Amino acid sequence: MNLSFFIAKRLAFNKKQSFSGFIVKLSITATALSVAAMILTSAFVNGFQETIAKKVFSFWGHIRVQYYETNKALISEETPIHKSSEVEKIIASNTKVKKVQSFATKSCVIEKNKNIEGILFKGVDENYDSTTLQSFIQQGSWLSFKDSLYSKEIIISSVVANELNIKLNDTIHIFFISPEEETSVYRPVRVKGIYKTGIEEYDKLFAIGDIRLIRRLSNWQDDEIGGYEVVLKDYKDMDAVNNQLDLPVLWNSKTIKQIYPNIFEWLNVQDLNKIVLFMIMSIVAVINLITCLLILVLERLRMIGILKAIGAEDKTIRKIFLYHASIIALIGISIGFVVGIGLSLLQQYFGFITLDESNYYVAVAPIKIIWLHAIGICIAIAVICFAALAIPSLLVKKIKPVKAIQFR
Numbered sequence: 001m002n003l004s005f006f007i008a009k010r011l012a013f014n015k016k017q018s019f020s021g022f023i024v025k026l027s028i029t030a031t032a033l034s035v036a037a038m039i040l041t042s043a044f045v046n047g048f049q050e051t052i053a054k055k056v057f058s059f060w061g062h063i064r065v066q067y068y069e070t071n072k073a074l075i076s077e078e079t080p081i082h083k084s085s086e087v088e089k090i091i092a093s094n095t096k097v098k099k100v101q102s103f104a105t106k107s108c109v110i111e112k113n114k115n116i117e118g119i120l121f122k123g124v125d126e127n128y129d130s131t132t133l134q135s136f137i138q139q140g141s142w143l144s145f146k147d148s149l150y151s152k153e154i155i156i157s158s159v160v161a162n163e164l165n166i167k168l169n170d171t172i173h174i175f176f177i178s179p180e181e182e183t184s185v186y187r188p189v190r191v192k193g194i195y196k197t198g199i200e201e202y203d204k205l206f207a208i209g210d211i212r213l214i215r216r217l218s219n220w221q222d223d224e225i226g227g228y229e230v231v232l233k234d235y236k237d238m239d240a241v242n243n244q245l246d247l248p249v250l251w252n253s254k255t256i257k258q259i260y261p262n263i264f265e266w267l268n269v270q271d272l273n274k275i276v277l278f279m280i281m282s283i284v285a286v287i288n289l290i291t292c293l294l295i296l297v298l299e300r301l302r303m304i305g306i307l308k309a310i311g312a313e314d315k316t317i318r319k320i321f322l323y324h325a326s327i328i329a330l331i332g333i334s335i336g337f338v339v340g341i342g343l344s345l346l347q348q349y350f351g352f353i354t355l356d357e358s359n360y361y362v363a364v365a366p367i368k369i370i371w372l373h374a375i376g377i378c379i380a381i382a383v384i385c386f387a388a389l390a391i392p393s394l395l396v397k398k399i400k401p402v403k404a405i406q407f408r
Helices: 003-012 021-060 085-092 158-164 211-218 235-244 261-299 301-309 314-350 371-389 392-398 401-406
Strands: 063-067 097-112 115-124 137-140 153-157 171-178 183-195 206-210 227-232 251-255
Touching: 021 261, 021 314, 021 371, 063 235, 085 097, 085 227, 097 158, 097 211, 115 158, 115 211, 153 158, 158 183, 171 211, 183 211, 206 211, 227 235, 235 251, 261 314, 261 371, 314 371
Parallel strands: 115 206, 153 183
Antiparallel strands: 063 227, 063 251, 097 115, 097 171, 097 227, 137 183, 153 206, 171 183
16 A cells, blocks of 8 residues: 555544644635636636627628628628629538528618617528527517518617617618618518617617618619628638638628627637636635645644654655645545536526626626536646645655654
8 A cells, every 4th residue: 555645545534623624624615716716717708708609690690701892891781792603602612611691781770750770771581591590589570571572571679679669560661871862762661570689789780671672772683682691510610711712703701700800809808817817716726735735744743753763755755745735635626626517507507697788798697518628627726736736845855853753
């Protein structure tokens, strides 16, 4: 049997109260809190990034392909361009692409009871996959495209509905303005649905309707669109696929990260916050364990002196305290893992932590537990703590047997 481990185990699980007992409990608690905080932080950041990215991608896909223009505002209506089977074939030939669908946006004004609001009208056709967007509809349902001319229905955001006091199934007027001709045309449409994504940039700006209404009121041809939305099988391939698209002249592609950089920059800041917290919590755990180890060594000076007197090597005695401190660390890490995962699951199923949706884009703090991350945190803390404990354990070498045995 390993002598050092045997003695360390007896010391660690000795039920007799000692001076170091409180310090050991404090070290276990500090380590557990550090690990739990890191696991919770990782789960929250993963949840934020996935939930908010999903909202953005659900509304616009992962890549937008449209008419090439320089010095054009990223968030604005597109220049119309004819559908291209060549472009569709190039996009669809990439194995990482899930689907391609056409769209168009047009600046307009909606009016109800002489109250007006400027928006961007997003036009889609009957083949548009509305599965992901329907999850944001709070009232009503998706558009119906039964009318042969164009659908006389519209979906607006809850923000716009509240500002103009619009209710579900109300009839409103939508005005399309032509700056070149200095004219405007309007049509009455019925509010078929009211949506809310929680992302203010979307909710204040966009309404959804039939692309044929844009064509009709803007004098577009029947095959003209604003561009294509490209939805990928995995959003992580966004940049790679965008770089691989070899589009013909007049066509250009941009990732949604390029169009809405502020949202993704905000998400990247969460990664930085996570790293800072990890560093702080690691330092707290290491300092507590080092302090605990020093106290354990000082409390056992006589034992060290006796062991040295009977011929025990410094290496053997150092291992005793390293094992002892490691057992304390592992107990703290195990408790922290259980607490961190437990709190994450409680939040995931009950959502007791709520947020200001206008600032954080979500009403309830989202959680995504990645087990590999949680286990990795525990392993990393264990390795860091063990490496840090090797330095104070060198104090054993400086202890003289005679003075240690006489120590009171």
